[in-house]
Amino acid sequence: MFPLFLPSQVQLLQQPESIALAKRIERSAIATPLHSGAIATSFVRQGEGNTPLLLLHGFDSSVLEFRRLIPLLAVQNETWAVDLLGFGFSDRSREINYNPETIKTHLYYFWKTLIDKPVILVGASMGGATAIDFALTYPQAVKHLVLINSVGFSGDFPLGQFLFFPLDYFAVEFWRQRKLQALNLGVSLGNLTPFEIDAIRCALLHTEMPSWSEAMVSFTKSGGYGEIANKIAKVDKPTTILWGDRDETLGVADAMKFQQAIAHSQLIWLKNCGHVPQVEQPEIIANYIGCI
Numbered sequence: 505m506f507p508l509f510l511p512s513q514v515q516l517l518q519q520p521e522s523i524a525l526a527k528r529i530e531r532s533a534i535a536t537p538l539h540s541g542a543i544a545t546s547f548v549r550q551g552e553g554n555t556p557l558l559l560l561h562g563f564d565s566s567v568l569e570f571r572r573l574i575p576l577l578a579v580q581n582e583t584w585a586v587d588l589l590g591f592g593f594s595d596r597s598r599e600i601n602y603n604p605e606t607i608k609t610h611l612y613y614f615w616k617t618l619i620d621k622p623v624i625l626v627g628a629s630m631g632g633a634t635a636i637d638f639a640l641t642y643p644q645a646v647k648h649l650v651l652i653n654s655v656g657f658s659g660d661f662p663l664g665q666f667l668f669f670p671l672d673y674f675a676v677e678f679w680r681q682r683k684l685q686a687l688n689l690g691v692s693l694g695n696l697t698p699f700e701i702d703a704i705r706c707a708l709l710h711t712e713m714p715s716w717s718e719a720m721v722s723f724t725k726s727g728g729y730g731e732i733a734n735k736i737a738k739v740d741k742p743t744t745i746l747w748g749d750r751d752e753t754l755g756v757a758d759a760m761k762f763q764q765a766i767a768h769s770q771l772i773w774l775k776n777c778g779h780v781p782q783v784e785q786p787e788i789i790a791n792y793i794g795c796i
Contacts, residue, residue, distance in 0.1 A: 507531070509546070510593060511712035519702040525571040526709075529593060536613040538589075538600050545614055546593035547586040551578025555647055556619055557793065559585040560611075562629030562780075563655075563728075564679070564720065566592030568706040569628065573782045576790035584623075586614055588634060590719035592710050602719045603726035608637050615645050622647040624796055628782055629753075630655045633729035639741050648796050649743040652789070653751050653779050657733050657758045676720040680711050703783065736765045743769040746792060748777030748784070 506514045507529055517523050525548060533542035548567050557577055561569040567585040577583045587594040589610035590602035600606060611634065615623070625646045627635030632654025639646040687704040690696030696704075710716065743766045747759035763771040772792060774781050781789050 509544070511709055513705070513709055513712055516705055517702060517709075518698060519571075521571045521575065522568065522702050522706055525568060525574060529567060531593075532614075532618060534610065534614050534617055536610050538606055538609055539597055541597075543589070543597070543610060544595035545586065545589075545610070547584060547614070547618075548574060549582075549584050549618075550574055551581050551583045553581040553583075556582040556584060556621065556623045558615070558619065558623040558625050559583070560588060560625070560627040560631030560634050561585070561592065562631050564591065564711075565629075565707065566710040568592075568709065569780070570782055571706065572786040573789055576786055577793060580794060584619065586611070587710075588631070590723055593713060596713065596715035596719040598715060598718055600722075601726070602722040604634070604637055604729055604732070607634060608641060611638055612642055612645070615642075624648045624650060624793070626650040626652065626793065627654060628652040629779065630729065632656060633732050636736060636739060637729070637732060640735055640738055643741070646741055649739065649741045650746065650793055650796070651743060651762060652746045652781055653748055653754060654745070654758070654762065655729055655732075655754070656736055657761045658754055673717055673721060676717050676724065679720075680708070683708050683711075736762065739766045740768065744792065744796060745769055745771045746774060746781060746789060747771065748774045748779060748781050750777060751779045753779040 506526055509531060514526050517526060528548050529546055531544045531546050534545045535542045559570050566587050570585045574583050574585060589607045590596060625635045632651040633656050635649055639649055683704055690701055745759060745762050749756060759771055763769050774785055777785050
């Protein structure tokens with residue numbers, strides 16, 4: 505059975521890996537200084553091993569982003585994925601401001617409560633910026649960094665602070681409608697494969713959660729990770745940079761910037777791969793992470 509806190513649209517998922525991971529999502533009440541009550545935080549834990557892996561998803565996403573990667577990693581590793589504060593299927597309180605600082609604080613208390621030992625921290629896209637920020641603030645929690653097509657030198661929201669009601673809500677709803685339109689056209693015209701249709705459904709599912717729009721507006725208006733670029737050179741953890749050579753979202757120049765900025769880093773190009781290698785080439789990603 506699917507967890508009851510997931511939106512009813514979860515029943516529309518059709519790919520085995522999507523269904524299997526959705527059924528494994530659970531919630532834990534994480535106490536933080538951000539709110540008087542504990543935050544119901546959604547996550548997946550699978551596998552056993554010595555050094556835990558902790559996977560951080562990208563912007564407006566969820567743990568379902570790792571539906572193809574987690575089963576591969578969990579064969580030999582204790583593997584965690586968490587829905588970052590304000591994203592995925594974690595609870596969204598209207599009393600919290602959603603920004604990099606609160607995301608980092610919530611992530612620390614999640615780690616401290618459920619894991620509490622150094623991890624290999626894997627961040628994809630925006631999750632890469634979150635991982636960098638977390639490692640710099642809580643170095644005792646991180647053994648190794650893995651950045652997958654990471655935000656850091658680009659991908660922030662510099663104009664977000666200038667969005668005012670109702671334009672801010674129009675902007676995030678437009679973002680959601682683009683995905684819905686792609687799904688509806690793909691289903692009606694038959695120009696998408698079942699795998700592609702399921703991928704869009706995974707990308708949309710969390711948008712049905714309560715207060716999704718409010719949290720998205722809050723984070724967007726914070727400017728995102730615009731301040732992280734000046735901190736990247738301070739990273740002193742061993743870092744593996746995995747980058748699709750056909751990334752149309754961030755391009756490829758940032759990959760070399762990361763390699764140059766982080767002293768103990770290795771850049772690995774993923775051939776014929778776009779912005780989401782964890783979906784496009786999960787076996788290759790799992791092999792590289794497994795060698796750390």
